[in-house]
Each structure stands twice: as structure tokens, then as C-alpha cells.
Amino acid sequence: MAASIAPECNDIKEKYDTCFLKWYSEKYLRGNTSSNDCEELFKNYKGCLNKALKERGIDSMLDDARKSSSSETDAEFLKKS
């Protein structure tokens, strides 16, 4: 799996990524889309990552991009096909 931008988050990221991939291939793709096996791991990973993004000053530029482009793509791709 790819590394995190923050080396201190690599361990928890690796655990989360492994959990997600297992959930994705064994549950999500087989129709069990509502299960949420990796929530706790993701919470811990996100806690570590958010701190790192803030320290590196990436958080505000990321927030701007999220605000400006996600509503547009959500409207196009988050609907029933």
C-alpha cells in the first residue's frame, strides 16, 4: 500500500487500508454496501492525518478544493445510473 504523507501515520494507515481493501473486495463488491467494518481504524488514522496536515499547512488549501469542486462532481456522479 502507498505511504502516508506523514510517516508517523504510516502504521495506522496501513492497518486501515488493509481493513478497507478486505471490506471492499469481500463485502462491498458482493452487495453488502451498508456494513462498516473499518470505522474505528479510520477514526484513528484520520486523527493522526488531520494533525499532520495542519502542521504542514496543507489543511486550508485542501478545504478550499473540497468546497469548490466536490459539490459539482457529487451532483454528476452521486446519482443512480
Next chain:
Amino acid sequence: MKVFSSGCTFDYSWDEVSTANWRKYCPWNDKSTHVVGVDTISRSVDPSTGILRTERLITCNQSVPQWVLSLLGGTTTSHVYEISYVDPVAKKVTMCSTNLTWSNVLSVRETVTYRQSSLSPTTTTDFTQEAKITALCGGWQKIKNKVEDASVERFRENAKVGREGFEAVLEMSRRVFGEQRDLEKQRMQA
């Protein structure tokens, strides 16, 4: 604005491709070494459609031509914001990304799709890629054109090695998943 587009067909099922896509930038891919970080910012499943929505931050260490560096500022680390949608019913992945670094002088918007191929849907997957590149810096059109052309050229190079790298990941994924399945079978029989 310049547009770069490309496409190809992978000889793997959509399930395999969409799974391997999450580990596209792992050590199995020795081609896309310019990607140094992939972090997931948010992830959720839309309850009414089952569509998986993921936001990621991709961090790259690019070798950039010196003249571009002096124009855009002296950093070789760049960040990309990516939002993706997996539609498990239509069997389609759409990934939209935009550059965070140098965004005041250059806008790069890329859309990538992986969908079940119409000819042999159970065994092959169609890939499309389109990037719209616009130089925003004021000043001479000549310089803008040069910046856009250099960006398109870099896209072309990355697209080629990106495909080769992803092929390697697909091959390894199939092998490893196959081995896991065999192990499980053996365990069941024992």
C-alpha cells in the same frame, strides 16, 4: 486550454480492476515512483445508491523542468485532491482530480473512468482518461502555451508508465488473491 486524453482496455474483470485501483501506488508498482503519498481524507457509502465516495490527497515528487520551476516557484512536491465514485451496480469507477499546488497559475483537471467493457463485460475493463490543462498566469500567450504544452507532455509520459505500473499491480493482485483462495480451500478441506 489543452486537452490530453487516452484510453485502453485491461484484460481483467471490473471487480479485479476496481480493487487493484486502491493499491495502484503500492510497491508492486515500480513505475509510478513520483507518487510519494496517498491519504484518504473521507469515505462514505450513499445509502440510497450504494455509491462509494472517497476523497484522497495524493502527494507527488515530480522532476520538473528548471524553467518551469523558476516560473512557478521552487518546489518539486505537489499535492492533488481526488474525489472518486464507485457505482457497484453500473460497475463503474469515476475519479476526478485537481491540482492544489501552483493552482494560481495552472489548472489541471483530470477525469478517469474504469467501467465494465461492453464487448466482454466479465473479463475486460475499459479505461478512459481526460485531462484539461489551462495556464492561468497573466502575460504572454506564448508563455501560457509553453506551460500548457509542457504539462500535456508530462501527462503523456505519466500516462504511459502509469499504465505499465498498473498492469504490474493487476498481475500481482491476481496472483496473491489466487494464492489466498487456494489456502482457504486447503483449510476448508483439511
